Structure formats: structure tokens, C-alpha cells
Amino acid sequence: MLYCPFGKTGTQISAVSFGGMRFADPADINASAALIHYAHSKGINYFDTAPAYCGDRSEDIFGTALRGLPRNSFLVSTKCGRASGDELRRSLERSLQRLGVDSIDFFYIWHLMNPADWDSRRRGGAVEAALRAREEGLIGHLLCSSHMEGTALGQVLAEDVFAGVLLGYNVLNFPYRRAAVELAGQYGIGVVTMNPLRGGLIPQNPQRFRFLKTITGDDLVPAALRFNLSHPAISSALVGIATRQDIDMAVAAMEEFSPYNSAQLQQLQDNTREAFSGLCTGCGYCLPCPADIPVPKFMDSYNQLILSGGKHQAVQDRFNMHWRISPELAHRCIACGACEQRCTQHLPIIERLAELPDKTASA
Ligand code: SF4
Ligand code: SF4
Incomplete structure (x- = not known):
């Protein structure tokens, strides 16, 4: 050792x-x-x-x-x-x-x-x-x-x-x-x-x-x-x-x-970018959000959905155990699009935010 x-x-x-x-x-x-x-x-x-x-x-x-x-x-x-x-x-x-x-x-x-x-x-x-x-x-x-x-x-x-x-x-x-x-x-x-x-x-x-x-x-x-x-x-x-x-x-x-x-x-480091295709890297460039939504934490939780093969429990655990935030915060989104314009991964953030509360409610 x-x-x-x-x-x-x-x-x-x-x-x-x-x-x-x-x-x-x-x-x-x-x-x-x-x-x-x-x-x-x-x-x-x-x-x-x-x-x-x-x-x-x-x-x-x-x-x-x-x-x-x-x-x-x-x-x-x-x-x-x-x-x-x-x-x-x-x-x-x-x-x-x-x-x-x-x-x-x-x-x-x-x-x-x-x-x-x-x-x-x-x-x-x-x-x-x-x-x-x-x-x-x-x-x-x-x-x-x-x-x-x-x-x-x-x-x-x-x-x-x-x-x-x-x-x-x-x-x-x-x-x-x-x-x-x-x-x-x-x-x-x-x-x-x-x-x-x-x-x-x-x-x-x-x-x-x-x-x-x-x-x-x-x-x-x-x-x-x-x-x-x-x-x-x-x-x-x-x-x-x-x-x-x-x-x-x-x-x-x-x-x-x-x-x-x-x-x-x-x-x-270079290959990580490719592995992150469609995933949030946590870079934080999407912030700030006028509705005060911690977008990187939400997109990280969505990563969990993708990487776990769609397991709702994995997303719920990410919200509850790791980030300790409510997925319901996603409902604050006013779809202004500012985060999507800044997202380095070009993620469909608004669409994913809309999905997340359901993905945890039915876990
Ligand atoms: S689209 Fe929604 S999450 Fe993104 S910056 Fe605007 S209010 Fe915040
Ligand atoms: S800019 Fe995109 S990739 Fe970076 S933290 Fe925000 S949502 Fe994730």
C-alpha cells in the first residue's frame, strides 16, 4: 500500500x-x-x-x-x-x-x-x-x-x-x-x-x-x-x-x-470532453440563472439518469443524498434561455429541467 x-x-x-x-x-x-x-x-x-x-x-x-x-x-x-x-x-x-x-x-x-x-x-x-x-x-x-x-x-x-x-x-x-x-x-x-x-x-x-x-x-x-x-x-x-x-x-x-x-x-482531459457528449461537465458557465436555479446541480442529476440507464432512483438519490436540493425548484424556470446560450455542452437545459421533477416523483 x-x-x-x-x-x-x-x-x-x-x-x-x-x-x-x-x-x-x-x-x-x-x-x-x-x-x-x-x-x-x-x-x-x-x-x-x-x-x-x-x-x-x-x-x-x-x-x-x-x-x-x-x-x-x-x-x-x-x-x-x-x-x-x-x-x-x-x-x-x-x-x-x-x-x-x-x-x-x-x-x-x-x-x-x-x-x-x-x-x-x-x-x-x-x-x-x-x-x-x-x-x-x-x-x-x-x-x-x-x-x-x-x-x-x-x-x-x-x-x-x-x-x-x-x-x-x-x-x-x-x-x-x-x-x-x-x-x-x-x-x-x-x-x-x-x-x-x-x-x-x-x-x-x-x-x-x-x-x-x-x-x-x-x-x-x-x-x-x-x-x-x-x-x-x-x-x-x-x-x-x-x-x-x-x-x-x-x-x-x-x-x-x-x-x-x-x-x-x-x-x-481531452477525451473526457468526448465522454461527456450529452452530459453536463459541471463547468458552471451556465450561471447565473435569473430564477436562482442551481443549473449545474440539476444537469448533474440528469447525468445520473443517462449514465444509470434511466434509473429514477439514481436521480432521486442524487438530489436527496448528494446535492440536498428539491427537484421541484426546476418549476421556477422561466425559459429565458440564458443558460442554454452559455452552456459549453449545448445541453437542452430547459427540456431537462422540465423532465426532472417527474423523474424523481415516480422513483
Ligand atoms: S432558462 Fe430557466 S434555468 Fe436557464 S437561466 Fe433561464 S430561468 Fe434559469
Ligand atoms: S454550462 Fe452546461 S455543462 Fe457547464 S455546468 Fe452548465 S449545464 Fe453543465
Whole structure:
């Protein structure tokens, strides 16, 4: 296993980390805990969980597994979403108790949506409470996770509050987030990427993404992971693990790891444009919208519909779990056409917006 320094935290984390949001049968705590032990035996030392993952069972699963491992052999992270200072404290204490540790190595202010959300978290006292907990030793390092566009997230990181950041980054959405990765690197802030396989959509669409194999000579999963880790600011790719095969595949991808060279990266970037034919790249050029519709988030959710082969549940999950916005916002569209004129992919945005509420209502 490859280990990388995680920003200025002084820790070395495994280049593949274990995301605890996809256990196959979370009700079977012992089988799920055994999966964590298997990953640990393969060299994975960074384990990520959160309250509410897997029907709120994930932290208990990790607690069961981690109690059986030497404390200095793993690093664990959990999170707290939108909360007041008091609520964050209660959430943290519950996580400590469930995970069976005295200190959370990496504690995330979870899911920052936009600059206004960041501002309201600060004003609500959550950041202050987290920093106090860090002084008490209940938290090792304070980090944030976010789905914000790269430049806006970079401004949050510039405030020097966070030691690390967890963000969605993969061979498909990197233009949208790359600015944040690069700024984090400049500030010495550790970067862990989530969703490196785009929620499984990359391996599920081998034809569309065959260019990954052609250019790199790697299979799809190793190619997608190596793409992330080829960026020098990225320390680890967080992979949602459901089976031993997931672990084996991710660990194998790190054997004799070498980053892609600049020619390969340029080719990947060029080919991504073709793979995105008919898809939103998340570039954000369609904004602003006079009706205040977050068009890139809606078009990203429509991507899910295309890439999943029309599965309404996939779109609904994207709205509910990832973006946390209501598809009904699409009804605000006044069909002014401004976004379509600016869209770099020439997408039929108005038509797709009209479709999306139905695609989720009947999921
Ligand atoms: S067409 Fe609709 S979504 Fe696009 S900019 Fe106008 S109001 Fe916004
Ligand atoms: S809708 Fe078009 S312009 Fe807007 S983010 Fe997607 S690809 Fe870019």
C-alpha cells in the first residue's frame, strides 16, 4: 500500500481509504466489521464514516471493528452536518462513544454547500464548538467536506480553519473542482477525494469510458483511482466499500503505483470532453440563472439518469443524498434561455429541467 502525507497534519494515510457508506448488509454488524478488518490487513489505515450512513449503523459497525485493532494502527474520521454549537458537541460525543475512541482523528464539518452555508455554520457556533473540542483533544484535526465549486471552496480553505478537505473529484468532474484541489495544495491543506469511481458509474459504463483504458493501459477502476492520485495535492481516494472484491481491486490499483505522466493526463482531459457528449461537465458557465436555479446541480442529476440507464432512483438519490436540493425548484424556470446560450455542452437545459421533477416523483 502507498501512504501519503496528509497536508500538514503530520499523519500518513493510505492512498486508498475505506468509505463506510456502502456496506452490503449493515444489519450484519459482525460481517461488516470483518470487512473493515480485512481492509486493515491489506494496509488501509484510514476509515471514514458518518452518522446516518447505512441507516445510522455505520458508526456502530466501525466501533465494533476498531475496538479490535491497536489504536495506533488506524485513523478514523466522522462528521457533523448543519448544526448549532451545542448540537455539534452532542453529535461528536455520540460519535466518540459509538466508535469507541477517545479522539476522532479527522472530524469533518460536513457537506458545505455554498459560501452562505459556510457563513451560517460559523455564525451558528459549530466551528467554534469544533475548535474547542480540538483543544480538549476530542478531535485530532478539523476538516470540511464539500460539494462546492472549486473556486468558492478555495475561498473557504483560504480562511485557514481546516487542516484537510474531502471533496468529490474524479475523471469526470475534475474541471469543476480542480481549483479547490490546487488551492488546498498551495495552502498545505490535505485533500481526500470521495467518489473517485463516480458512485460506480465509471465501471458500469465501460464503453463510454473506454478511453481510460486506451490511454493508460489500466483497467477502468485502477485508471480512475490513479487519475485522482496523480494530482500531487491529493493524499487518498476514498472508496465506498461493499465487498472484499472492492478492497482487492482498490488495493491492487495501488501496487507499484506511479502517477500518470503529463501527456497521459492531457489525453485524459481531452477525451473526457468526448465522454461527456450529452452530459453536463459541471463547468458552471451556465450561471447565473435569473430564477436562482442551481443549473449545474440539476444537469448533474440528469447525468445520473443517462449514465444509470434511466434509473429514477439514481436521480432521486442524487438530489436527496448528494446535492440536498428539491427537484421541484426546476418549476421556477422561466425559459429565458440564458443558460442554454452559455452552456459549453449545448445541453437542452430547459427540456431537462422540465423532465426532472417527474423523474424523481415516480422513483
Ligand atoms: S432558462 Fe430557466 S434555468 Fe436557464 S437561466 Fe433561464 S430561468 Fe434559469
Ligand atoms: S449545464 Fe452546461 S454550462 Fe452548465 S455546468 Fe453543465 S455543462 Fe457547464
